Amino acid sequence: MVIGICGGGNIAHSLIGLLGSDSSNEIRLLTRKPNEWQKQICVINREGEDLIGKLDFVSDDASQIISKCELIILALPSQARESVIKQIAPFVAKNTWIGSFPGMGNFELICHKHLPLSEKNIRIFASQRVPCIARVSKYGEEVVMTSKKDSMAVATLNPNLIEEISTLLSPLFDMQILPLNNFLEVTLSTSNPILHPARMYALFKDIKADEVWGENPTFYESWNLESSEILIKMDEEVHTLLDKIPFDLSGIKPLLEHYDSANAEELTQKLSSIQAFKGLLSPMKKMDKGFVIDLESRYFIEDISFGLILIKDIAHLFSINTPTIDQVIYWAQDLLNKDYLLAGKLEGVDCVDLLLHPSFSISSPEEFLNFYQ
Incomplete structure (x- = not known):
């Protein structure tokens, strides 16, 4: 072939x-x-x-x-x-x-x-x-x-x-x-667009973009309970959206089920011990005096700007409230010096650079469903 x-x-x-x-x-x-x-x-x-x-x-x-x-x-x-x-x-x-x-x-x-x-x-x-x-x-x-x-x-x-x-x-x-x-089981997959932002928020939410760290922490091996709790909340918001869509989307499993975990504690243990993730570092870059957040990392650009925000876009179409997802987006856009989310809506000036549904002539639940049915 x-x-x-x-x-x-x-x-x-x-x-x-x-x-x-x-x-x-x-x-x-x-x-x-x-x-x-x-x-x-x-x-x-x-x-x-x-x-x-x-x-x-x-x-x-x-x-x-x-x-x-x-x-x-x-x-x-x-x-x-x-x-x-x-x-x-x-x-x-x-x-x-x-x-x-x-x-x-x-x-x-x-x-x-x-x-x-x-x-x-x-x-x-x-x-x-x-x-x-x-x-x-x-x-x-x-x-x-x-x-x-x-x-x-x-x-x-x-x-x-x-x-x-x-x-x-x-x-x-x-x-x-x-x-x-259905293709929506790919589009709304709760993998990297949920997983990476949840961990980054727990890891970096209290520091400034130019703050220097002495070392770059491992991304998964040092995964903590707060990261799991945020991840579970974001995953629950996505599943609230899935329940509103009248298709069989059972191919998107709740993350606790996907990782065979009963609660945040078990999820933390699972994610911090996956052998394939051993040694993977956080999205930081080396500077003369130490490490700073790498805002050009795919964890920010792909998983937030072209991942989590696109999930938020679909949630908005179906009038689904996403308080935890919003919280993470507000934090990320402040770091990135972007205006995406304003008062819970994707109406910031920098949304023009994103692949939001209106740019594909989809601006209602009916138009969205017609595309995927």
Whole structure:
């Protein structure tokens, strides 16, 4: 199969290693830094055998990469997807599958806006979470994978196509594909857009943006009870929203259930002891005198500006109050020096830079539901 990968981060490296290790696949990479990639990508697997994935073509020119692809996977931050989708749109072939790993951040709305879906029978899918946990050790050459999932939950924009994409992806990734009921089970997933902001709020809420720390704390190993309590409250607000939407969204499990925990204490113990998360540091950057919050980290830009705020946008459509989510957004926008949320509504001047639903001509619950039914 001819597979196109768009991106250059941890997941892109991992996908090339995983999929390129099968000689029957041709791997084509669209990236901003084509000259920094080797012909092969090594996956150092902490849980099994290492892999070598071949990279057949690499370019920053979409016309050189995309037209021959049968399957295209975006492994990009949420804020980068629209520009890349617009870049590849003229070159996507008929009957191509296009997916995002993961897919929250209004990926499906961007595709609907910029891709000729009907004219070329382009099929859209996305995963609820990433297929593995990995970190680049040598850019364009080597990635360390600390955990490859046994299964991956996937949704399609057209629910009738879920069996087809599941059958396609399962042997490619050598894992069980769990079909989701509706694409909203990706869009409203309570993974990183809830998980990371809850922890950051508990960790940083009482300090200034330029305050210097002597060390950078671990993000998960030092996870505390307050982080869990905030996370649970935010998760409950999302599930209040889910109860208002008349679709089967049972594929979004309450986080206590997802992490097999009965309460905040057990959730704290669980999150602080996950082996794949060991050693992951908080979003801070090294300065001469110590560490300060990294406001350009994906934990802020992707998980808040293009994650949590988009969940808030949907909650507003359905008139759902989200006091804890609002609290975290107010804190984050003050740090970022942005005006998003005003008096509980996303009416700040900086909302123009976000992918809110009105920019996709969706401004009522009825228009929203019509898109996903």
